[in-house]
Amino acid sequence: MDMLNDPALEVFRDEVRAFLDAALPDDLRRAAARATSVFIDPAVSLPWQRILNARGWAAPDWPAEFGGPGWDEMQRYLFAAECARAGAPNLAPMGLKMVAPVIMHYGSAEQRAHYLPRILSGADYWCQGFSEPGAGSDLASLQLRATPDGSDYVLNGSKIWTTHAHFANRMFALVRTSNDGKPQAGISFLLLDMATPGISVEPIRTLAGDHELNQVFFDDVRVPQANRLGAENAGWSVAKHLLTFERGGKYAPALIGRLERLRGQAGIDPVLRARLDREAIGLTALQALELKAMRGLGGSAALYASVLKVLGTETAQRIDVLACEIAGYSAWADADGQAPADVAVAVPRYLNDRAASIYAGSNEIQRDLIARHMLG
Ligand SMILES: Cc1cc2nc3c(=O)[nH]c(=O)nc-3n(C[C@H](O)[C@H](O)[C@H](O)COP(=O)(O)OP(=O)(O)OC[C@H]3O[C@@H](n4cnc5c(N)ncnc54)[C@H](O)[C@@H]3O)c2cc1C
Secondary structure: OOOOOOHHHHHHHHHHHHHHHHHOOHHHHHHHHOOOOOOOOHHHHHHHHHHHHHHOOOOOOOOHHHOOOOOOHHHHHHHHHHHHHHOOOOOOHHHHHHHHHHHHHHOOHHHHHHHHHHHHHOOOOEEEEOOEOOEOOOHHHOOOEEEEEOOEEEEEEEEEOOOOOOOOOEEEEEEEOOOOOOHHHHEEEEEEEOOOOOEEEEEEEOOOOOEEEEEEEEEEEEEEHHHEEOOOOOHHHHHHHHHHHHHOOOOHHHHHHHHHHHHOOOOOOHHHHHHHHHHHHHHHHHHHHHHHHHOOOOOOHHHHHHHHHHHHHHHHHHHHHHHHHHHHHHHOOOOOOOOOHHHHOHHHHHHHHHHHHOOOOOHHHHHHHHHHHHHO
């Protein structure tokens, strides 16, 4: 890709590669290769985050004033591509990529000073409390009630599909603070301590057999009003700001790496190779679009976020199907039972990735948003 092969980036690329060669431990690389989800357990992601943080590289997208490395957008993209190429574990996005930007934008000086260093170091591990049993796509209908009482709110209700709530010590949550006016106008954004009395976490097992999802129950949970981000009843704007970061992304680097590895395992079946080639062409286009989005060219951040979410997740799901077919081909040839990771975990990864077109706002909803942006 020309933009990434700019000679001006060569010194930077060499520096990143040398670091990854020296600093990424083999056990973390192996665990990442066998992961069945993009949400990698903190036992694997946090040690890598700490290594990156010691180098000042845990949060490539953060401004330098908050502890980011001060890279431009091409350096950030190249760094993501090199990490994917090296097989580094994904870092959990809930803290670094989702709540951190909104704390920077809406947080008080005290909130920034308290939370941001703890997110960088991994001292705090966050989960996202948006969805409820009766509020998913129609998020504004959420009902988890926060009733003011002295200097606290008292929370009652539940959140569902909460990724990694069983690992998290913090949650950012949307709560209902008013029923007056439009549903969006009565929502506030809170930062919670998961150890607060009255919070309980129940596991939900997925089709793939993983435990990454939970339902979280709130029974008279007291949260200081000082833990609110932004004004009371203004949480919807905070959430919309955050969702742009959740959806916008760099899907292509990891998928390009995965496709390359699969190509090495596809044998000489010409039909399979042709399908891999077709995905490779699509990924080149996706990467070009991601680079355009990063440079803010030709569209709003919200529009790009929706477009990239649909293209990235649907490409991943097609590659999952190819991986399963290749796993089928190679199963009988794998007499020593030492199948490469992409083949060994093809089926659980396929099952886990079915959810990618649902979470972070389903792809049907993204298509609605794209239509609204493009067609009015
Ligand atoms: C693996 C996974 C991880 C998740 N992690 C989290 C998390 O950490 N925190 C969190 O808060 N939530 C999380 N979610 C929840 C996720 O955001 C919701 O599942 C999603 O928003 C869809 O909501 P729903 O499940 O209630 O489905 P519904 O909203 O009931 O939708 C059902 C179907 O109807 C379609 N649909 C609904 N409305 C429309 C419409 N207007 N136009 C066209 N089609 C429509 C949807 O696309 C979907 O196919 C996660 C979900 C999954 C599967």
